[in-house]
Amino acid sequence: MIKPQKNVSLKAYNTLGIDVQAAFFMLINNLQDLHDARDFCRLQGCPWLLIGGGSNLVLTQDFVGLVMLMAMSKLDWTSHTDGLEVCAESGCEWDALVAESVTRGASGLENLSLIPGQVGAAPIQNIGAYGVEVKQSLRWVDVFDFNTGSCFKLTAKACEFGYRDSIFKRQPHWIVMRVNLQLGHRVAGNKPAQLSYGIIAHTIESMTGQPPEAATGQQIRDAVIHIRQSKLPDPKQLPNVGSFFKNPIVSAHQTAKIEQQWPELVAYKLEEGGFKLAAGWLIDQLGWKGYSQDGVGVHQLQALVLVATGAAVTGGEVLALAQRIQADVLARFDVVLDIEPRLFDSRGEFWLS
Ligand SMILES: Cc1cc2nc3c(=O)[nH]c(=O)nc-3n(C[C@H](O)[C@H](O)[C@H](O)COP(=O)(O)OP(=O)(O)OC[C@H]3O[C@@H](n4cnc5c(N)ncnc54)[C@H](O)[C@@H]3O)c2cc1C
Incomplete structure (x- = not known):
């Protein structure tokens, strides 16, 4: 024992x-x-x-x-004619894996550079950034069921990936032990889909002086790191959990209604219908950016990020601020903001109603 x-x-x-x-x-x-x-x-x-x-x-x-x-952290790379496969245990650091994939000439993960955390957590909320989500590379995961003690493999399809979502949020007793990713060989000259976010293309151009289509994997990674470092606080210097709220998805009718009063609304049309609103923009309009009181606040450069500025901040204090912001956004835009990080009390996970 x-x-x-x-x-x-x-x-x-x-x-x-x-x-x-x-x-x-x-x-x-x-x-x-x-x-x-x-x-x-x-x-x-x-x-x-x-x-x-x-x-x-x-x-x-x-x-x-x-x-x-x-703390399980073995990595196993295999080269195929059509790309590279990596089998990574959950305790590997995510960004170290991305860095190594770029060094090995593989494509697919560059846009997910500098996301903190471990490989095993990546499928849990289907991490994503700049038009790429981990579900695009993931082939399968090995799972340990803490309720039964059994192990099994889950294909990407069975993971039921969605926006910051997967089956693991509905099966919290499933522990991801190993993740298998299939990556491509980078081919210079082909415009990869992950350059579709304008800010990535512009940053590559200004950093390299070359057209983004010619960028190497390392140049894309450097651009992503540059963008992230310029607007996201480093948790080691300013404690935070990244985006505190998910971008809300609302109907076309509601989007049009908000646009009548807020013509500058930042909204992305979704293929499956409806619009994804930029939660950071909504919060910013209500003047929260840079707010700070009693050791908790909203980051000066990114309204989506709540920060712990005091030395002895409690989780309850962070949540109290999040709830004030949620109430404000609901009152002003009639939009419900969902909290992105997972919340835990003395016995396990809980959700705010
Ligand atoms: C500065 C900053 C920037 C960020 N940017 C992004 C971003 O661009 N995109 C994005 O998607 N996220 C982002 N995040 C959020 C976070 O980094 C990711 O969600 C990351 O995948 C969490 O990994 P972790 O190992 O820290 O998970 P933890 O915080 O340790 O755990 C999160 C949840 O996953 C569960 N979990 C962890 N490991 C496993 C496992 N092996 N099996 C089963 N369950 C597990 C935990 O129990 C918990 O419920 C950011 C966070 C910060 C601080």
């Missing part, structure tokens, strides 16, 4: 730097550790929580059960 550490601070394990304690804590280095952790929780009758890089969660209370930190 394993003996997890007791009463461990989780401050270093979440990018908001919230200082709550885990009653029990252990690293997961292999499948046997998962079985042992499961046996421990069943014997103790206690809840469990798996943490990766802690960059997409808000901890609001001391956790009464076992917190597991994913």
